[in-house]
Amino acid sequence: MKNNYTTPLAWRAGILLPVIIFVLPGFYSGIMAQDAIQVNTRPTLQEISNQVTKSTGDGRFVSITGITPGNEPDQAVSVGVECKSEILEHIEVHPTSNGNAIIQYLPKKGASGIALVTVTVTDNAPVPASVSRTFSIIVNKVGTAALPEAVTVPARNTFILRAHPNPSYSATRITFKTDEAEENAQLEVYSVSGAKLQNLFNGKTEAGRTYNLSFSRKDLPSGTYLLKLTTAKETKTLQVVLSK
Numbered sequence: 001m002k003n004n005y006t007t008p009l010a011w012r013a014g015i016l017l018p019v020i021i022f023v024l025p026g027f028y029s030g031i032m033a034q035d036a037i038q039v040n041t042r043p044t045l046q047e048i049s050n051q052v053t054k055s056t057g058d059g060r061f062v063s064i065t066g067i068t069p070g071n072e073p074d075q076a077v078s079v080g081v082e083c084k085s086e087i088l089e090h091i092e093v094h095p096t097s098n099g100n101a102i103i104q105y106l107p108k109k110g111a112s113g114i115a116l117v118t119v120t121v122t123d124n125a126p127v128p129a130s131v132s133r134t135f136s137i138i139v140n141k142v143g144t145a146a147l148p149e150a151v152t153v154p155a156r157n158t159f160i161l162r163a164h165p166n167p168s169y170s171a172t173r174i175t176f177k178t179d180e181a182e183e184n185a186q187l188e189v190y191s192v193s194g195a196k197l198q199n200l201f202n203g204k205t206e207a208g209r210t211y212n213l214s215f216s217r218k219d220l221p222s223g224t225y226l227l228k229l230t231t232a233k234e235t236k237t238l239q240v241v242l243s244k
Helices: 006-038
Strands: 051-054 060-064 077-083 088-095 101-107 113-123 130-140 160-164 171-177 182-191 196-205 211-216 223-230 235-242
Touching (some): 051 060, 077 088, 077 101, 088 113, 101 113, 101 130, 160 223, 160 235, 171 196, 196 211, 211 235
Antiparallel strands (some): 077 113, 113 130, 160 171, 171 211, 182 223
C-alpha cells in the first residue's frame, strides 16, 4: 500500500514556495531602500597651503575655503582645528560665511620648528561624516632666513625633497636638490609636535645636484615625522611615516 502522507506535504510545499518567492523580493527591496536613505556624503574642504612665519609674538591668520556639507545642502557643519605643538601659544578656527573660515594662531615668541595642524569639517547627520586636511606651520626665529609671509616663490624643478618608499617599513631613501649653490643647506627631522629630533644634512650643496640619504627605523621609533629642507631663500617640508 502506498503512503498517503506524501500528498499533503507536496501540497504544502507548492503553497509555501510561491509565498517565499513573492515575499523575499519585497524584503530585500526594503533593505536596499533603507540603506539608500542612510547614505550620507562626506563634507568638503579645500587643501590648505603650508605656512611660513617668524616668531615675533604677533598673531597670524590662515584662510580656508571650500567648506560644504556635501550633497546634503540642508545639513549644518562644524569646523574644528587640532595642533599638538609647543611652538604655538594657541590656535583656533572661526567659521565666517559662504563656505569659508579663518584660522587664527599665535607663535611663541622666540620659538622655532614645525607645527602640524589638522582641520576637520563634520556634518550634523544622524550618522555624521567628516573630512580632514593637514598642513604645516613653519616658524623661524627672528633674524633667520625664511620665506616672507604671503610671498609666493615661483616653482622650480630643481628644488626637490622626496622620500621613497613612504610609508616605509624598514628604511626610506631621501632625495633632495637645491636651486642654487648653498653654503649652509639644512635637512632636519621634526616630530609632529614641532620638536627638532635630528639634523640629517648641514653643509654646502651644488645647484641642481642630487643628494641621497637614508632614513630608517633604527634611528627613530615608528611614527610620523616631518622633514624640513632649508636654504637661504626657500623652505620645503615633507611628511614621512615609519611603520613596523
